[in-house]
Amino acid sequence: MRRFRFGLTARIVAVLVVLGVAVFPLYWMLVTALSSNNDLFAEQPRLTPDIGRIGVFVEALAEGKAAGWLLNSLVIAVGTMVLSVGLGIPLGYALSRFSFWGKAALTVVLLFTQMLPEALMVVPLFALFRRFELLDSLTGLVLVNSAFVLPIVALILKGAIDGIPKELEEAARADGARPFTVLSRINVPLIAPSIAATAVIAFFHAWNEYVFAVTFIFSPDLQPASVGIANFIGELGTPIQTVMAVAFLFTLPAVAFYLLVQKYVVSGMTAGAVKG
């Protein structure tokens, strides 16, 4: 009995420690954003956020370029989400339901692209972008981000479609529905949770992307938040509170969305990884 009690307490403590480790850096971002200079550089730093200073978020958005950065990130992320899911649904469907020449090769290519480092592809893509005049444009980033996230989107959706009984489609086909109608009317509604999950993955893949953005964008006005915030790191002039406020605003939507759909994202990612 006593041993059990001790075990329970130890377990609670362990869970709390894990949660503390997981949450603390984000919390610290908030505390830093909301600290006065005196608190930041005092012998004893302030450990709780000073809610009275909440205006720092408004200031960070109003004064700096942060609002523009976040808007650029939003455009890139929405574009990537639409394009990669739009191309990923038919690809996943083809991989799941048809046998065709080159299918094995295509699957290998999809898996292979998962291991290519973005940094390796920067140089050849830079050349390609120059030829197609896609440098220094948000469109270019949408295209390249979509290409990098498309394989995982397609593999996850393939896994989801694999799970739908074929009888449902057969009935519709027997009634004379075209393949595209079958996909959009039968499969898409049934895999809606997986589509939502891949949309979130695609959105935040582009939202977080840094290497291509920093290399392909030259105009300060077109910088996404990842590049803008990264430039803060080397800069000495910007107050750390502003830096943290912008970074917090950049992090919050990602975390909030993942918390909302994490169940689907995780099951989708494992299914995509395992069955891929």
Next chain:
Amino acid sequence: MTVLEQTGAPKTTRQPGARRRPSPLGSKWTPYLFLAPAALFILVFQAVPLVQEVYLSFTRTRLLNPTRSEWVGLENFNRIFGDPDFHRTLLITFVYVIACVVGAVGAGLVVALLLNKGFRGRGVARALVTIPWAAPGIAVALIASWMLNAQYGIVNRLLDAVGLGVPGGAILDSPRYALPAVLATTIWQLFPFTSVVLLSALQSVPQDLNEAATMDGAGRWATFHAVTWPVIKPTVGLLALLMTIWSLRRFELIWLMTKGGPVGATETLVIDLYSQAFDSKELGSAAAIGMVGVVISLIVITGSRLVARAVEKGDVR
């Protein structure tokens, strides 16, 4: 795939009910219609650039004048493999990858086992644990750099308070502590993924077997070894493979925290490749370094498949 034979779509629809299938192209082409846009996309933005990169690795090409490249055969490879700095990069990459795999899978397993038992608030706990995984890499690099700030960083203040402080507090400027600091940050970001995946694997461990083992007087470790481990082993293997690939590719966190420094202490293959291309402006060497990374990934993947197959057959325990 036997889908087509089963549905009979290509044959039966051709027969009496030709009117039933208005598609003028016939179903032989249907799969290609579905996959063509995506395949074209991947071809243009992944396959073609990759082939170009392979070609670059056999040339001497300067970033400033990329159209003028000279075929040099294996020279780039000979040079990087003869360079002691590159040996150090390989060693650091190796350490980084192994530590990420062991750290992320190990921490993930511990957390998964902790959260596997039912308790009030478990849903909230699970959600909170995923936060590091959801946080953007840029934000993670930024907050980690601030927390490790030599003078005002909370980590240094805590370490000082317990008497373990690094002299001067300059963890990220220390050749000795920079890599562990970057590793800790990487593992912090990776463990939520491994723990959530392992948590779902743990759900398929038969509870009655667990109870039976406990009834028979098996200790906690014995139960884990006999009941839990066999079920989650394939998942652990898969996660180890994923973590290997992900940490081999990982760029922004290291780049933004240390740029590979101090004196190359955190320079992994990808960091080396990027600085060769954009600091030294040697595209050929950069491409060659990239090829080494890709070949390592391929060896790891092929090796793990072979091991998995051998385990399935029962040749290896």
